[in-house]
Amino acid sequence: MADTLDMSGPSSPEQQRANRILSEPLRRSLKRSHPCSLSEYLNNTNRLSHRHSSSSMGVRGLLHPTAAQHRPTQPRQTKPRRAHSSNIDLWDSPSGLHLAHAAELLMRAGALTLTPTPRDQGPLGEEMKGGSGAEGDGTGCVADFLPLLGCSWFPLNPGLFALMAGGGGFLTSGGGSMGIAGVGEGVEVLRGESSSTGGGGGAGRRKRKRCGECVPCRRTGNCEECSACRNRKTGHQICKYRKCEQLKKKAATGFEMVFPSGAAFPWLQ
DNA sequence: TAGAACGTTGTG
DNA sequence: CACAACGTTCTA
Numbered sequence: 001m002a003d004t005l006d007m008s009g010p011s012s013p014e015q016q017r018a019n020r021i022l023s024e025p026l027r028r029s030l031k032r033s034h035p036c037s038l039s040e041y042l043n044n045t046n047r048l049s050h051r052h053s054s055s056s057m058g059v060r061g062l063l064h065p066t067a068a069q070h071r072p073t074q075p076r077q078t079k080p081r082r083a084h085s086s087n088i089d090l091w092d093s094p095s096g097l098h099l100a101h102a103a104e105l106l107m108r109a110g111a112l113t114l115t116p117t118p119r120d121q122g123p124l125g126e127e128m129k130g131g132s133g134a135e136g137d138g139t140g141c142v143a144d145f146l147p148l149l150g151c152s153w154f155p156l157n158p159g160l161f162a163l164m165a166g167g168g169g170f171l172t173s174g175g176g177s178m179g180i181a182g183v184g185e186g187v188e189v190l191r192g193e194s195s196s197t198g199g200g201g202g203a204g205r206r207k208r209k210r211c212g213e214c215v216p217c218r219r220t221g222n223c224e225e226c227s228a229c230r231n232r233k234t235g236h237q238i239c240k241y242r243k244c245e246q247l248k249k250k251a252a253t254g255f256e257m258v259f260p261s262g263a264a265f266p267w268l269q
Numbered sequence: 270t271a272g273a274a275c276g277t278t279g280t281g
Numbered sequence: 282c283a284c285a286a287c288g289t290t291c292t293a
Contacts (some may be wrong), residue, residue, distance in 0.1 A: 135270075177271055187274055205290075206279095206287090206288095207277085207279065207286080207287045209279090209287090210287095227272070227273080228286095232286095233283090235272090235273065235274070235286095236274080236275070236285075236287080237285095237287080238274090238285075238286055238287085243286095247286095247287070247288095249283090
């Protein structure tokens with residue numbers, strides 16, 4: 001694993017390829033994957049705080065909201081056997097730690113102070129809503145946050161910010177890792193744990209994709225004999241012999257950051 | 270613990 | 282909307 005910071009830029013073919021891929025336009029499904037902007041989040045947070053009377057709730061509470069803190073699940077007509085994992089709300093994000101969530105956590109932990117500037121009259125959320133122009137476009141994460149970067153009162157570790165902002169993308173779990181989709185260059189991978197057992201409660205579940213390079217992935221055609229093929233209707237699984245090796249592995253746990261190129265973070269050089 | 274079942278996501 | 286298939290949960 002590349003646990004060292006690579007400041008030399010995309011020297012290797014692999015890095016070049018990765019960068020090329022990362023530079024490609026986002027697919028629609030990726031572009032729409034912003035749970036909310038910071039301003040939206042802050043507004044929602046106010047509501048949440050009111051609802052839960054938890055304005056003094058600690059970080060632990062944020063990280064591990066109790067069942068009572070979750071939004072009440074909607075009644076389902078399907079079997080109660082499965083927990084509904086698509087209730088993406090403020091606690092739910094693809095990564096389990098959304099940009100705005102992280103900001104909130106930091107603020108509450110005292111690590112991040114959002115000191116209003118003179119022009120910051122009134123609630124931060126309103127100010128940013130009016131000023132960023134990113135309101136409602138679903139891509140407001142970066143637009144909302146970038147102004148903060150220029151302020152001396154934004155004491156975020158650049159790496160942490162990169163982790164949070166994700167270049168306008170979101171944190172995805174792929175190939176046993178949490179990658180940032182849509183990032184132009186810079187942070188490549190954030191490894192995270194699989195969603196459900198790691199406190200995400202199934203939220204933020206994102207499909208990993210086949211690597212396309214392993215032997216099973218290269219294989220064409222189903223065997224039509226394995227259990228997956230035989231139970232295709234009910235199993236919803238790919239042929240046993242075509243199952244990607246990467247996907248067979250459990251998603252890694254913990255977080256780590258890899259900076260393939262320091263170009264996007266000149267302050268690191 | 271592996272396999273089955275099913276919900277859900279992602280893509281065309 | 283249909284379909285493929287990943288992720289989660291349940292069961293044997």
